[in-house]
Amino acid sequence: MSIQAVITNLVLRWQFKRAGRGPLNVQKARSKINHLAKRYPPPPKSIRHTPVAAQPDKGLCPAEWLSVANPKRTVVYFHGGGYFFCGLETHRPTCAYLARTAEAQVLSVDYRLAPENVFPAAVDDALAWWKALLAQGIDPKTVVFAGDSAGGGLTLACMLAAKAEGLPLPAGAVLFSPWTDLSCSGETMKTQADADVMFNPESLPEAAALYLAGQPANTPLASPLFGDLAGLPPLLIYASEHEILLSDSTRLHERAKAQGVQSTLHLKPKMPHVWPTMLMLPEARATLKACGEFIAARTR
Template sequence: MSIQAVLTNLVLRYQFKRAGRGPLNVHKARHMVNKMAKRYPPPPKDIAHTPLAGRTGAGLCSAEWLSVAHPQRTVLYFHGGGYFFCGLDTHRPTCAYLARTAQARVLSVDYRMAPEHVFPAAVNDAVAWWKELLDQGFQPSEVVFAGDSAGGGLALACMLAAREQGLPLPAGAVLFSPWTDLSCSGETMRTKADVDVMFNPESLPEAAALYLAGQPSTTPLASPLFADLHGLPPLMIHASEHEILLADSTRLHERAQAQGVRSELHLKAKMPHVWPTMLMLPEARQTLHHCGDFIARITRSATTSSAQQA
């Protein structure tokens, strides 16, 4: 465990987790992360940054591309934030780094969030961009979905909705501490409450209620853990052994394998929630290189398979 991780855990426990006590404050959470994002450096010079304005008539929210000079594949990325905060600015460094490690172009989606826009607005925005990529001629075998926390759940929901609509599925998905169960029924919500350095267990049901707006918390497109996972492409899941959402990853992995989906689960001890997105950590950079290798491998495999079937 790096000294950077030790210090990050201390800061998160005594600032982020402490600030999150009490009733959920949407404005405060958004202000905090947006203020932090303003201090981030711009994307490296070798990564092209191209903002895309939303197109209401086409049903597309705003988004942005982060791309290497000669991309060999595409990543469709959905940021985390409990479906109510974070955005393109907060996740730009992660997407830029992933573009480099995967030798890819990464499309980061600024989906609509609660409480202004409730379920299924985020899912609709995700699927709309997937349809747009398909309409533009992107090959599904060369695309991987990715996301962290709520964004990881949204990546899964997008695949499930695409399957329901008869759309092609991507080559695979990379998920960082995905929030897959908005009923918050995982046992680690209780057993990891003290060791989790970021979250107080009572805050997640509040965030879920904002997003669900009265819909059942086990609705599959909101809580993919309860969905039929048959036919989904390979999954790579990363999570911390010391976070309250650990059971969302372990149960997803077990259910995916039981339903014939290839899934690999990577757990790391004493790390914060969605630690692969925290680029100041050497553990995060190492993991993103690992993810880049996975993305390259499954897109090559899917492309070869598609060519053989043609």
């Protein structure tokens, strides 16, 4: 465990977990994370950054491309944030880094957020972009989906929705601490409550309620853990052994394998939630390099 990870854990426990006690405050959470994102450096000059405006006539939400000069493949990225905060700016460094390690063009999707836009708005936005890419002639065999936390769950939901409509699926999916169960029934919601440096367990049901807006929490397109995973492409999953959403990854891994899906699960002890997205950590940079190798191997 790097010294950077030790310091990050201390900062998160003091500034993030402590501040997250009490009722969920959507605007405060958005303001805080957006303020932090303003400090992020722009993508390196080797990465081309191309914003894409919303196209309401086509049902497309805003997005942006982060691409190497001569991309060999495409990654579609869905950011985390509990379905109610974060966006393109907060995840731009991760997408830019992934573009470089995978020699890819990365489409980061700015799907609609709750509580202004509730389930299934995020799934509709994700699926609309997948249909648009297919209509543009992008070969699904050259595409891998990726996402973290809620975005990891959305990655799976998009694939389930695409499968239900008989659409081609991508060649694989990379998931960082995916939130796959909005019923929050995993045992680690309790067993890792103290060890988790980011989240208080009571915060996640609140976020889930904002997104679900009365829909059942076990609805497969909201909680893909309860969906029919058969036929999905290979999954690469990363999570921390000491996060309350650990069970969302371990149960997904086991259910995917039981339903005939190739799944690889990597766990690291004493790391924060979605640690592969934290580029200041050497563990994150090494993981994104490994993800690039997985993506390249799946899309040759």
